[in-house]
Amino acid sequence: MHLINQIRKLLFGLALACGLLSSCSAPTEKATNQSLQLTDDLGNKIIMPHAPHTVVSLSPAMTEMLFAVCADSQILAVTSICNYPEAVKNKKKISAYPLDIETIVGLKPDIIFTEEGMTSPENAEKLKSLGIPVYFQRYVTASDLLADLRMMGNLMQQPEKTTHVLDSLEAELRTFEAEAQMPKTRPKVLAITWQNPIYAYGKNTLMTDKIRLAGGENAIDTVFAKIYPELMREYILKMNPDVIFGGTFGKMDSTFFSLYPELKQVNAYRNKCVYELNDDLTSRPSPRVLESVREIKKVLASCPAAQPKQ
DSSP states (O other), X not given: OHHHHHHHHHHHHHHHHHXXXXXXXXXXXXXXXXXXXXXXXXXXXXXXXXXXXXXXXXXXXXXXXXXXHSOGGGEEEEETTOOOSGGGGGSEEEOBTTBOHHHHHHHOOSEEEEETTTSOHHHHHHHHHTTOOEEEEOOSSHHHHHXXXXXXXXXXXXXXXXXXXXXXXXHHHHHHHHHHTSOOOOOEEXXXXXXXXXXXXXXTSHHHHHHHHTTOEESOOSOOSSSSOBOOHHHHHHHOOSEEESSOHHHHHHTHHHHOGGGGGSHHHHTTOEEOOOHHHHHOOSTTHHHHHHHHHHHHHTSGGGSOOO
């Protein structure tokens, strides 16, 4: 499914970049009687009268994506919690919680970009009824993310900037992929998002792919119904993670492991392989995804479980 989506986005991006939408199109994105038809990552159908010129972002990740491939003047507004890149300081801020629909409508954007879980389907439908389409994005792999980034740039009619940005990122991703194929000892990583109760990045998340590219594997090897599953202590003891992400060793020792002292038996605690990652890089599916991989790779390199067995 991920491969099919990537192919669709690639074909669509090429069509837009070449100005060929009237004669060639991807299976789910096409032009009919001068209108533009899209299908977002959640399967929602979007019909637009023309290719978009202006956009509003409803998540920090989408803001980073748009600034990477769009002209500054195309981005009308971002959310009040967006803090990167530096240029967001000069943009109009809108509330995402609760969503300031009145201000968005007043800005008259051609399209809104958001990500799954950041904007409610009800708000998206309300905006759609007011004539503003909402495009949801969802990522499970770094490759998915870069495919969407290329699609966004071409959709916003910025093919040269998009190509410049994506060529570099895709080359770096190919290097990580090649290194990930090499035989090695892979430490099992548990990436915690909340301590009480315990929630973590599930197998079907972008974090799993970032850990893989960095040389490890997600300690959660089961696909749960929720992408951030609640974990029982018995389950964590059984998986016995080699590495835990969630905070510095000192901070986690005084909080997480004080709450659950029995978890001090796991390899990650015994070897002091408990680390804090940059929260923005960790939580945002953005063009900095490979920067996040580099951070994880550096951390895993210091973990005893990542060292070759004698």
